Structures are given as C-alpha cells and as structure tokens.
Amino acid sequence: MSGRGQEPGAGSAEARGRRRGASGDKRERILSAAIRVFAQNGFYSTRVSEIANAAGVADGTIYLYFENKDHVLISIFEDRIGKLIEVMKRTVAEATDPREQLRRVIALQLGQVEENRDLAEVVTVNLRQSSTLLKQYATPLFVKYLEVIAGVIAAGQKQGVFRADLSPRIAARALYGGVDGIMLTWALGEPEPKALRKAAQHFTTLFLRGLSPEGGPDAG
Amino acid sequence: MSGRGQEPGAGSAEARGRRRGASGDKRERILSAAIRVFAQNGFYSTRVSEIANAAGVADGTIYLYFENKDHVLISIFEDRIGKLIEVMKRTVAEATDPREQLRRVIALQLGQVEENRDLAEVVTVNLRQSSTLLKQYATPLFVKYLEVIAGVIAAGQKQGVFRADLSPRIAARALYGGVDGIMLTWALGEPEPKALRKAAQHFTTLFLRGLSPEGGPDAG
DNA sequence: ATTCGGGATGAATCGCGGTTCAGTAGGGAT
DNA sequence: ATCCCTACTGAACCGCGATTCATCCCGAAT
Numbered sequence: 001m002s003g004r005g006q007e008p009g010a011g012s013a014e015a016r017g018r019r020r021g022a023s024g025d026k027r028e029r030i031l032s033a034a035i036r037v038f039a040q041n042g043f044y045s046t047r048v049s050e051i052a053n054a055a056g057v058a059d060g061t062i063y064l065y066f067e068n069k070d071h072v073l074i075s076i077f078e079d080r081i082g083k084l085i086e087v088m089k090r091t092v093a094e095a096t097d098p099r100e101q102l103r104r105v106i107a108l109q110l111g112q113v114e115e116n117r118d119l120a121e122v123v124t125v126n127l128r129q130s131s132t133l134l135k136q137y138a139t140p141l142f143v144k145y146l147e148v149i150a151g152v153i154a155a156g157q158k159q160g161v162f163r164a165d166l167s168p169r170i171a172a173r174a175l176y177g178g179v180d181g182i183m184l185t186w187a188l189g190e191p192e193p194k195a196l197r198k199a200a201q202h203f204t205t206l207f208l209r210g211l212s213p214e215g216g217p218d219a220g
Numbered sequence: 221m222s223g224r225g226q227e228p229g230a231g232s233a234e235a236r237g238r239r240r241g242a243s244g245d246k247r248e249r250i251l252s253a254a255i256r257v258f259a260q261n262g263f264y265s266t267r268v269s270e271i272a273n274a275a276g277v278a279d280g281t282i283y284l285y286f287e288n289k290d291h292v293l294i295s296i297f298e299d300r301i302g303k304l305i306e307v308m309k310r311t312v313a314e315a316t317d318p319r320e321q322l323r324r325v326i327a328l329q330l331g332q333v334e335e336n337r338d339l340a341e342v343v344t345v346n347l348r349q350s351s352t353l354l355k356q357y358a359t360p361l362f363v364k365y366l367e368v369i370a371g372v373i374a375a376g377q378k379q380g381v382f383r384a385d386l387s388p389r390i391a392a393r394a395l396y397g398g399v400d401g402i403m404l405t406w407a408l409g410e411p412e413p414k415a416l417r418k419a420a421q422h423f424t425t426l427f428l429r430g431l432s433p434e435g436g437p438d439a440g
Numbered sequence: 441a442t443t444c445g446g447g448a449t450g451a452a453t454c455g456c457g458g459t460t461c462a463g464t465a466g467g468g469a470t
Numbered sequence: 471a472t473c474c475c476t477a478c479t480g481a482a483c484c485g486c487g488a489t490t491c492a493t494c495c496c497g498a499a500t
Contacts, residue, residue, distance in 0.1 A: 044264040058479040174398040181397020210430030278449040
C-alpha cells in the first residue's frame, strides 16, 4: 500500500541469474509455498512464518517480494487465476461448437484442479474471504471469468444450439457454481482423482442437457 | 471446548421472564448481530467488540452465551442452517413429484435468502473458512443438506422422471453449487430482489431440463 | 430497608504474529 | 586482498484484539 517495493531481482542483476541457484525463482517459491499452506490452514490461520518456512526462506524475505501478507494472496489470484482465464480463452477459441466449448471449459477447469488440488482449495475457499481488499482484486477476475462463459452461451443461443429463454449470465453463474461445488466437495473430501473426472462427466451431461433447446440429447 | 458454560437464563429464572424486557433474547440478539457484522466484514475481520456493539451488550456478555468467537459462528450454523434443513425436509414432504420437490427446494432456499441477505453472505462466505474447528461443525450439516437433495433426485430416477445415468450425489452438488453461485453473485452484487427471483426461475428451468430423461421439456 | 444472587459490564491483561531493520554473507570488481 | 553492493536473515518490536474478572446493578426475597 505504500510506495516502496522495488522488488529485488527486478533490476539487471536478476536477468543474468545471480546468487546460489535459488535466487531468481524465490518469488515463485514463496507463491507456491503459500498456496500449499493456505490450502492447508486457510489464509487467516496461516502465519507468515509458516509460509517462509515452507518456502525455505526467512520471514523477512517475504517482504522483499510482497508488500504484506494480503498481497501474497492477491498475487496468487493474479498469477494463477489470470493465467487460467487466458488458457480458458484460448481453449474456447480452439473449438467452434458452443457445446464443445463448454465441454472443454469444464474439463479444463476440473483438469487443472486435479493437478493442483491445493490451488483449488485456495481458490474455492479464499476467493470468498471478505476483506475489502481481496474483494477488490478477486471480483474483477471473477467477472471476467463469468463473461467468457456467458459469451459462449450467448453465442450458442444465437446459433440455436442452446435454448434462448435463459439468461446467459445466470447460466454462467450456474456453471461456475456447479464446477465450484464439485471442486469444493472434492477438495474437502476424498482424494480419488477418478471421482473428480466422473463428476466432471456427469456435470457436463447435466449442464448441456439443461441448455439443450428441444429433445436433442447431449452428453460429453 | 472446555466444560463450563452454564449459560445464563438456562435455569428456571429465564422461564418466567426476568429482567428488563431484553433479557431472555440476549443470545438471539447477539446471534443476529453477529450475522450482520460477519456479513459486512467477514468473520476474521470482525472484532468481538463490534458484535457486542451491534448487539447492544458489553464485550464480556458475549462470553456468557458463547464459549468464544469461533462458537458464535458455529452457533449461527447450528441454529440457522439446522433450521433451514428442517424446513427443507418438511417442504419436500409437502409434494410428491420430485420435479416439484426440487422446484420448491430451490425456491425455498433462494426465498429464505432474499429475506435475509446477510445470512446468505455469512453462509456462502464463511462456510468455507478453513479453520479445522469450523469444518468440523459445518461439514456434517452440509452433508445432511446434500443428502436431502440427493434423496429427492434418486427418488425421481426410480420413478423415471429423471434420467438415471447421473449420480444423484453429483447432481446434488451441482444443485447446491448453482444455488450457491447465484447467492454469491447476488450477495456481492446488485441488491435487486427481482434479479434473485429471475435467477431462481432460470436456474430451476436449467436444472430440471438437465435432469429430464428424454425430450420432455420442463420449466418452473 | 436490607441482603442475596446472578446477570451484565468494560477496562486491563496478555499472548500472538505481522512487520521491521540492523546486521550477515557472498559475489563481483579493482 | 579489500571494498562495495545487495539479497537475505531472523530476533525484537509493537499494536491489536480475544478473553478475563473484579465490580456493579437490579430484582426478588425476607
């Protein structure tokens, strides 16, 4: 929030790879450690020293790379979710049939999650922490996400492959909610990856069927 | 967590209505004040003194009725969500057609929420706070909720009004997730009650259509 | 009128943990 | 070999806020 923050390694030194081996990726190490411990304990129950410990750095080092504890979480959103949205846009662009696009979106999302259970937990759980600051950063990303989905649905409606009497934005929320609900129960519960894939399968079927205009059956 | 906690007013005195007017409902006053401020600031950002202030009692009074701050939140879940589940069971029992049952469940839930936006925010946001303690109390309730829904869906499948190739439990999660997603965006966003009702309408349509076995169209 | 008992009060306590910053270390330049 | 520069360290600081408890208050009982 202040105005300091010249992160180390931002200068020319970093570019030519300084220090032991671990120097350049310290920020990254901290972020991924933070994901791990936030997933484990939740944001508020996590001590900065725990993040430092998990990352193998000193407490103070965190503050060389992040303004404060809040910004560690914020950076997780910006880095990881931002990337996810980009990937999602690209994935959508790879197909033309809106049904196929939705299938891919769901698969992508739950697939990502499968590889990174901790990130899933951080996202589903901590997106909701109500600090005004976090809302401020998370909400725009969330909206952007919804817009991508809603866009696909609207396009499908225009093409006539989806029923037109549903609001794309509401349907997008439902899609988000469904995926999120599945992620949540998976993140909290049984770690079997099979379960997740099956759930994705069923949910896709359910959702596409829900959007289908007439008697046209559909499945993933 | 210890073993003290003889809450005041638990004895005979309370039964015959003691003290000013406000005595017997103090616990209730605290709970509803807590819902208000938790919704506003989130659990962790809320000071106990803020709850006390909002309830019009002294800080220490909170501890006459609740073991600690955690238990205030836990009590909200037990009181409010427990009641919601009871009401839901009764609502389900009022209808026989599974489709109608689901319609009512969705309407009930979003209806409740409409009357009590703060509770909605507390539930959607704080159910996820990751303190082990909270999980311990919230998860069983959550499971119970899912079981009610899954039961309705399974019954519908047996009767042949829902497609049988979807796991009732997964569908239940999707229902939960969808409702939750709608609640979330509503709680965070525009306060128009119209929007919520419309969303409920659309979601019901989407979901029932998704469950429909053949070309049988369906709507709420 | 006085005493009794328990609910209510809220200022003081006390531990916790985010943040700081004086000091360390090590690589490069000379 | 020495100096310099900067990333890094981690012990100490300090404010915050949950919790406590000595005290007050008020209705009831006698």
